[in-house]
Amino acid sequence: MVRRTLKYLVRVLTGMYRWRNSGKRLAPPRKKQQRILYLNLQENKFERYLYLFVKFFLLDGYAVYIKRNYRFLGDLEQYSKWILKEDGVFFCTRAPQKTSIIIEDDPETAHTFLSYDYFSRREKSDSPVFFVPMAMHPYLYKDLYWDVGYGNEKRYRSVFFGGSFRKDAYHHLTSFNAFPILNRLELYERIVSMNEAVLPSGADELNDINEEGKIILVDRGRFSISQGQWRRYLSRFDFFLACPGVSMPLAHNIVEAMSCGCIPIIEEGYASLFIPPLTDHQNALFFNQATHQPEEVLRAALKMPDDVIKEMQSQVLRYYENYLTPHAVVKAIEETKPRTIYLNAEAHSVRLVSEHR
Numbered sequence: 470m471v472r473r474t475l476k477y478l479v480r481v482l483t484g485m486y487r488w489r490n491s492g493k494r495l496a497p498p499r500k501k502q503q504r505i506l507y508l509n510l511q512e513n514k515f516e517r518y519l520y521l522f523v524k525f526f527l528l529d530g531y532a533v534y535i536k537r538n539y540r541f542l543g544d545l546e547q548y549s550k551w552i553l554k555e556d557g558v559f560f561c562t563r564a565p566q567k568t569s570i571i572i573e574d575d576p577e578t579a580h581t582f583l584s585y586d587y588f589s590r591r592e593k594s595d596s597p598v599f600f601v602p603m604a605m606h607p608y609l610y611k612d613l614y615w616d617v618g619y620g621n622e623k624r625y626r627s628v629f630f631g632g633s634f635r636k637d638a639y640h641h642l643t644s645f646n647a648f649p650i651l652n653r654l655e656l657y658e659r660i661v662s663m664n665e666a667v668l669p670s671g672a673d674e675l676n677d678i679n680e681e682g683k684i685i686l687v688d689r690g691r692f693s694i695s696q697g698q699w700r701r702y703l704s705r706f707d708f709f710l711a712c713p714g715v716s717m718p719l720a721h722n723i724v725e726a727m728s729c730g731c732i733p734i735i736e737e738g739y740a741s742l743f744i745p746p747l748t749d750h751q752n753a754l755f756f757n758q759a760t761h762q763p764e765e766v767l768r769a770a771l772k773m774p775d776d777v778i779k780e781m782q783s784q785v786l787r788y789y790e791n792y793l794t795p796h797a798v799v800k801a802i803e804e805t806k807p808r809t810i811y812l813n814a815e816a817h818s819v820r821l822v823s824e825h826r
Contacts, residue, residue: 507564509536509573514585514817517548521604522812525795527557528610534561534568548607570802572810581807585814588647588717588742588822599807600744602793605728606721608696610795619704619729625680626778628734628767629706631687631694632722641716647822650738653712656763660684660710663764665771675702682771684710703729707778708754708770711735716816718742727752727789730782734770736763745792752784 506526513519523533535541535552537560545552552558564571573579584590587600609615632653633639639653651659660666665684669675671692678685685706687694694702703709709726711733713719718739726733733740733747737755740747747753756766791797802810 504531504569505565505567506531506533507536507561507568507571508533508583509538509564509571509575510541510583511538511574512541513544513546513549514814515549515812516546516814517607518601518604518813518815520549520551520607521610522601523552523555523558524607524610525604525798527555528795529799531557531569531799533558534565535559536561536563551607551611582809584809584811585818586821587811587813587818590809590811594809596808597805598809598811599802599805600811601798601813602744603719603724603813604721604793605725606696609699609725612696614697614700615728616794617700619701622701622704624705624707625678625683626707626771626773626775627678627681627683627685628708628710628770629685629687629703629726629731630710630712630722631689631699631702632712632720633689635690638715642713642718645716645819645823647819648713648718648738650713650718650736651758651763653714656710656712657686659763660686660767663767665768684767686710700725700729703731706731707782708732708734710767711739713739714815716819717813719813724789724793727785727793730786732770732778732781732785734763734766743792747788750781752781752788
């Protein structure tokens with residue numbers, strides 16, 4: 470009890486400090502006719518995904534008003550702290566007049582409840598609900614790289630992946646035991662043994678790759694691609710290997726790849742977590758551990774005809790535009806008017822899967 474009280478006090482004091490140093494003031498007059506999102510949150514288990522949620526509304530033209538709560542402010546972490554730097558975010562003591570959407574995290578009183586029970590509540594509900602889809606890395610929205618076009622890049626019929634393969638992180642998916650799919654390290658070990666695999670040691674070597682029929686794995690432990698150039702590199706390749714994340718299958722890089730028209734090559738259990746699910750040979754290529762091994766699907770992809778690839782890429786872009794862009798997400802919330810919005814909270818959400826079993 471004492472420990473819990475001390476933790477609470479630390480969060481409150483941290484929140485007070487952040488408020489004092491944020492430069493924010495209580496709600497200025499809003500622009501005429503501007504749509505308003507009002508958030509009344511007691512804590513932040515959503516971490517980076519809260520920033521992404523807020524940023525989506527800002528990108529779609531909303532003003533975001535947040536009830537000032539020092540404990541909530543004390544809960545903000547590396548990425549969610551960026552909320553305090555956004556010009557379109559204001560703090561207040563109550564919801565402004567003519568607020569468009571009110572979202573709260575108290576299930577007893579909320580008109581629209583924001584829940585982090587993201588993976589356990591997939592069954593049909595009697596009341597309208599909405600699952601906020603996976604998004605790109607926060608940096609891409611913060612720095613406005615998320616929709617920069619790279620339409621003139623020459624594409625190669627090769628498979629690409631770039632990211633981390635840290636052994637101390639990417640085994641956790643298996644240890645959580647919530648998703649029966651290959652973790653990133655297991656998938657990596659299988660792919661690097663293929664003759665088609667290429668592991669560039671630096672940016673120059675990556676830039677020199679101009680041939681088809683390869684599986685290119687960029688390990689961030691060797692070198693990294695800047696956020697500003699990341700989607701340009703994705704635009705050079707027809708396919709993307711959808712390696713799963715740390716504690717859950719969902720990872721930001723699949724959304725980044727789909728935004729560039731890359732066809733995801735993805736384990737079937739991972740694809741089923743999208744809402745609506747991805748479709749094999751329409752907007753993705755599925756592998757599994759029973760009948761379609763990843764090596765088999767990868768090699769088949771590298772032999773696909775150009776016209777089939779182009780049609781699938783158009784389907785990938787259509788899915789991205791319809792379901793994954795900031796505008797698509799905000800529009801769906803406006804039209805659905807959900808009683809519950811499920812927002813991913815990564816490890817917090819994954820732990821609830823075990824608790825509900």
